[in-house]
Amino acid sequence: MNLKQALLTFLENNLFLKNGTCPICGKVLFATDRFLCHQCEDDLPIISTPTCVQCGRPIFRANREVCSPCAKxxxxxxxxxxxxxxxxxxxxxxxxxxxxxxxxxxxxVGTQMGEAIAKYQWINHVDLIIPVPLHPHRLEERGYNQSEKIAEGIQQGLSQKHSRVPAIVTDILIRSRDTPHQIGQGREERLCNLTGAFNVETIEYIQNKTVLLVDDVLTTGATLAETSATLLEAGAAQVCIATLCAVAE
Incomplete structure (x- = not known):
């Protein structure tokens, strides 16, 4: 760690709140109600191109409703x-x-997502918000589930636009088998790692319900495919997804 980074870490840990520095550029944030500096917030790569109706991934070819992965x-x-x-x-x-x-x-950032999702008609049919779960070992190591935090923000964002807001449930979809980090793996490898990694408890609670499944990153779609299939097999009527980021097709 160089001297500049050591100083920023010291300031963040000792003098400022947890959002004392911009997580992207490292600039000190003196207005502690902000989470990114103005420049980095303005530069966030918010998807503005047409998107896949099924997964939300950006589409760069005209006259298409779904991206290549969803089409295939x-x-x-x-x-x-x-x-x-x-x-x-x-x-x-x-x-x-x-x-x-x-x-x-x-x-x-989940709050911003919720405000954007509120504009879609399909959100009116969602009964439950379920974040993709971590295995207990990973949860203990990290201290929190990042997908659950994003889901909390989505719920807050929706509450600013809708009077009916779906409940967040974290004890129905369970990650029963720990899996290695999936970075650098192809879709087949990811699917192989994830097969049988999730199960549903209290099945009766999701019978005929429409679920909004929340995750941090959409790459190959393997995690969301496996978790969606698990929910549908347990009796959910439909699964919608919301992800913070997506890898372009």
């Missing part, structure tokens, strides 16, 4: 929303939420 694969979720492209500051934001002990960032 029989994915079990019905519709979806993605907030950021998984590049540059989007990657840094996810890294800070997951590995830099900044769960409040997940809530903050």
């Amino acid at each position: 694969l029989n994915l079990p979720f019905a519709v979806g929303y993605t907030h950021l492209n998984y590049e540059d500051s989007g990657k840094k934001l996810v890294h800070a939420i997951k590995f830099k002990d900044r769960p409040h960032l997940g809530i903050w």
Whole structure:
């Protein structure tokens, strides 16, 4: 760690709140009600191009409703929303939420997601919000589930636009088998690792319910496919997805 980073870490840990520095550029934030500096917030790669109706991934070809992965694969979720492209500051934001002990960032950006999702008609049919779970070992190591924090923010954002807000439930979908980090793995490897990794408890609670499944990053879609299939097999009527970031098709 160089001297500048050591000084910023000292300031953050001892003089400022947890959002004392911008997680993207490291600039000290004296207005502690902010979570990113003005420049980095303005530069977030919010998806503005047409998006896939099924997963929310950006589409760069005209006259298409679904992205290439969704067109090629029989994915079990019905519709979806993605907030950021998984590049540059989007990657840094996810890294800070997951590995830099900044769960409040997940809530903050999740609130923005909720406000955006409120504009979609399908959200009116959602009964439950379920974050993709961590295995207990990973949860103990990290101290929180980043997807749960994002879900909390989504719920807050929705509450600003709707009187009916779905409940967040974290004890129905369970990660019963720990799996290695999936970074650098292809879709087949990810699917193999995830097969049988999730199960549903209290099945009666999701019978005929429409679920909004929340995760941090959409890459191959393997995690969301496996969790969606698990919920549908247990009796859910439909699964929608919301992800903070997506890798472009």
